[in-house]
Amino acid sequence: MRVADLVGYPAIVLAFLSHHLIAGTPWEPQITFALAAIGVIPLAHLMGESTEELATRVGPTWGGLLNATFGNAAELIIGIIALMQGLNDVVKASLTGSILGNLLLVAGGAMLVGGWNRDQQKFNPHAAEANAGLLTIAVAAMLCPAIFHFTAEHMHDRHLGAHELGVSLGTSIILLAIYALGLLFSLRTHKHLFCTGPRQGAPRGRGWGVQRSVMTLLVASVGIALVAELLVGSAAAVAKGLGWSPVFVGVILLAIVGNAAEHSTALRLAWSDDMDTALTITYQSSLQIALFVTPVLVFVSSFVERFGLGGAGHLDLVFTPLEVVSVMLTVSTVVVLLGDGRTNWFEGTLLLGLYLILGVAFFFMPAPAVP
Numbered sequence: 001m002r003v004a005d006l007v008g009y010p011a012i013v014l015a016f017l018s019h020h021l022i023a024g025t026p027w028e029p030q031i032t033f034a035l036a037a038i039g040v041i042p043l044a045h046l047m048g049e050s051t052e053e054l055a056t057r058v059g060p061t062w063g064g065l066l067n068a069t070f071g072n073a074a075e076l077i078i079g080i081i082a083l084m085q086g087l088n089d090v091v092k093a094s095l096t097g098s099i100l101g102n103l104l105l106v107a108g109g110a111m112l113v114g115g116w117n118r119d120q121q122k123f124n125p126h127a128a129e130a131n132a133g134l135l136t137i138a139v140a141a142m143l144c145p146a147i148f149h150f151t152a153e154h155m156h157d158r159h160l161g162a163h164e165l166g167v168s169l170g171t172s173i174i175l176l177a178i179y180a181l182g183l184l185f186s187l188r189t190h191k192h193l194f195c196t197g198p199r200q201g202a203p204r205g206r207g208w209g210v211q212r213s214v215m216t217l218l219v220a221s222v223g224i225a226l227v228a229e230l231l232v233g234s235a236a237a238v239a240k241g242l243g244w245s246p247v248f249v250g251v252i253l254l255a256i257v258g259n260a261a262e263h264s265t266a267l268r269l270a271w272s273d274d275m276d277t278a279l280t281i282t283y284q285s286s287l288q289i290a291l292f293v294t295p296v297l298v299f300v301s302s303f304v305e306r307f308g309l310g311g312a313g314h315l316d317l318v319f320t321p322l323e324v325v326s327v328m329l330t331v332s333t334v335v336v337l338l339g340d341g342r343t344n345w346f347e348g349t350l351l352l353g354l355y356l357i358l359g360v361a362f363f364f365m366p367a368p369a370v371p
Helices: 002-021 028-058 060-084 088-115 125-154 160-189 210-242 246-258 260-271 275-306 321-337 345-363
Strands: none
Touching (some): 028 210, 060 088, 060 210, 088 246, 125 275, 125 321, 160 275, 246 345, 260 275
16 A cells, blocks of 8 residues: 555645636646545545554454444535535435445445455454344435335425425434434444454554544545535536436435545455455445435535525435435345345455446446436
C-alpha cells in the first residue's frame, strides 16, 4: 500500500485542482473522476488500519460497528447534498446500491480473498442469525411502501402523495427504533452471544491506542466524505455524457465509491482470517444504511422541504420494482449462504456473480424520459 499512499494523496489535491482549474472543458469530469477514485484508496487504507487496531482492543462487534459508522458517514453526507440538489431518485438508488454492494460485492470479495488458500473460514453464527432478522425487516421496509404505492395508485387515491408521506415517516420511525433496539441487543443485553476470542493470525494492530485510532478514523472519514462528494459530481457528469441511467449511477457507481472504505478493510481482515470482523462490517454497514441512514434522510428531506432549503420534495420509501426485487434476492441469498457460520471462496464467487447479474440489469435500465 506504500505506492498507493504515495500516489493517492497527491491525487486528492490534483482532483480538486482539476475540478476548479479546468472546469467547463470536455475532459474535466473524466480527469476529476479518475483522480478522486485514486484518492479514495489511501484514505480507505488508513481507515482499515484504524479499524484493525480497534478490533484487537474492543472486539469484532464494536470494531465492525465503528467501521460501518465511519464508513457510512460519506453516504449520509452525499445523500444530504444530493437532496439539497433535488436528486431524490439518485439518493434512493445509492441507498439500494450500498446495501447490494456491502452484502454482495464487499462480502463476496472478502469471502473469495479470505478463503482462497483455506478450506473454510468460520464466524459467529449467532451474530449472523440476528443480522439476518434485521435484514429481513429492511426488506419489508422497502417492500411494503412499494406495494402500498402501486395498490393506492391502482385505486386512484386522490391523496396519494400525502398518504405516501405518512407511510414513509411512520416506517422510518419504526426502523430507527428497531435499529436502536438491535444495538442494545448486540452490545449490551446479549453481547455474550456476539463475543469471540482473538483469531489465530488476526492482525495485532500497530500500537496506536484507542484514542489515536478513533481520531484517525474520524479524519479519514472526513477526507473520504470530501473526496467522495467530488467523485459523485464528476461521476454524474461522466454518466450523463455516456447516456447511462441515473439509477445505474446510484446503484453501481456511487455505491462502489461509498463502499471503498468497507471493501478495503473487509478484504484485509478476511485475508488475515478475521471473518468475524469482516462480515460484521458488511452486515453493520448494510443495516446502518437500511435502518438508520435511510430513515434519517427521509426526515432530513421533510425538514428541507418544509423550510424551502432545497430543490427536492419529500424523500419517500417507494423504490422501483427492480430495486426491491434486487434487495430481496440479495438478502435471501446471503441468509442461505451465511446461516451456518462457515464460508469458503466458492460462496464468495456466488455473491459476486449475483452482483454482476444485478449490475447488468441496472445497466440496461432505461433512463426516465425527460418531459
